[in-house]
Amino acid sequence: MCGTGFASAERSARLKACAALRRNFPIPLGAGGTGAKPAIPHSPLYFDTHTHLPDDCTDEQAETIIGEAAVAQVPYLLLAGTSLRDCPQNLALAATHAGIYTSVGIHPLEVQDYDASIAIPQLRAWLACPHVVAIGEIGLDNHYEDSPPPALQEQAFIDQLRLAAETGTPVVIHSREAFPRCHELVGKYLPKDHPLQIHSFADGPAELEQWLKLNTIFSYNGMVTFKKAENIRETLRLVPLDRLVLETDAPYLAPVPFRGQPNASRHIPVIARRIAEERQLPLEELARLATANARRFFRV
Numbered sequence: 001m002c003g004t005g006f007a008s009a010e011r012s013a014r015l016k017a018c019a020a021l022r023r024n025f026p027i028p029l030g031a032g033g034t035g036a037k038p039a040i041p042h043s044p045l046y047f048d049t050h051t052h053l054p055d056d057c058t059d060e061q062a063e064t065i066i067g068e069a070a071v072a073q074v075p076y077l078l079l080a081g082t083s084l085r086d087c088p089q090n091l092a093l094a095a096t097h098a099g100i101y102t103s104v105g106i107h108p109l110e111v112q113d114y115d116a117s118i119a120i121p122q123l124r125a126w127l128a129c130p131h132v133v134a135i136g137e138i139g140l141d142n143h144y145e146d147s148p149p150p151a152l153q154e155q156a157f158i159d160q161l162r163l164a165a166e167t168g169t170p171v172v173i174h175s176r177e178a179f180p181r182c183h184e185l186v187g188k189y190l191p192k193d194h195p196l197q198i199h200s201f202a203d204g205p206a207e208l209e210q211w212l213k214l215n216t217i218f219s220y221n222g223m224v225t226f227k228k229a230e231n232i233r234e235t236l237r238l239v240p241l242d243r244l245v246l247e248t249d250a251p252y253l254a255p256v257p258f259r260g261q262p263n264a265s266r267h268i269p270v271i272a273r274r275i276a277e278e279r280q281l282p283l284e285e286l287a288r289l290a291t292a293n294a295r296r297f298f299r300v
């Protein structure tokens, strides 16, 4: 039992909804599915390695988001945790849907009420669930004037890094305007070869070089399509192809031409097209590489 807190009647309703969804959107072999063939053979299949459900997302809305992603050839999603409040819904979806995985963790902007004696045992218990494949997103964020105090952010980050080291779990890093300290803490609390995903990477070539010395992958999202984001595209062109994965960070950061609208995993192909152009690769090749990198990283 993963401790998601769902009563068994509710759980069986979820499983039924899931079975209905799978009938409509068969998941290909290798994704833990039923063995049904993909809807469109030979099309690239994408992995959105970092997405969130919208606030107050109902189960029906979640099914729609997952179903629309599958239709858009995005059958693999990593629902990234940000707090003890959003993890249970992610866990329930991951437990009942082939191809859906989750990470658990407390985001640096969600640490206001952080209490290690509650948070760490809860995260440790969730790590026992087979569909929990990473700890995250965790890190440091200095972007906002009213960000939680740095000392509190650091305490939560360090505790979760220690949990990751203890359990050998891959880590999803959120580092915003915080590279030096974030990199320093990772170096101090994790073994050098510990798997790290640098999510929404937005620092420069010098920071890229530092992260590349560790066992890192880099995820790029809709920002690669933004007119003013040449700095993002600069590092995108430098990342080794075996370290590159795709993400939406939905519901934020919708790619052009959907800017200003709520983002969702169905937009991954738009992001992939731009990345393939920047890397001068056929789209199918980029999709194959990015999906293989993601599955290797999350061990799924």
Ligand SMILES: [Zn+2]
Residues within 6 Å of the ligand: 050, 052, 080, 137, 249
């Ligand atoms: Zn995120």
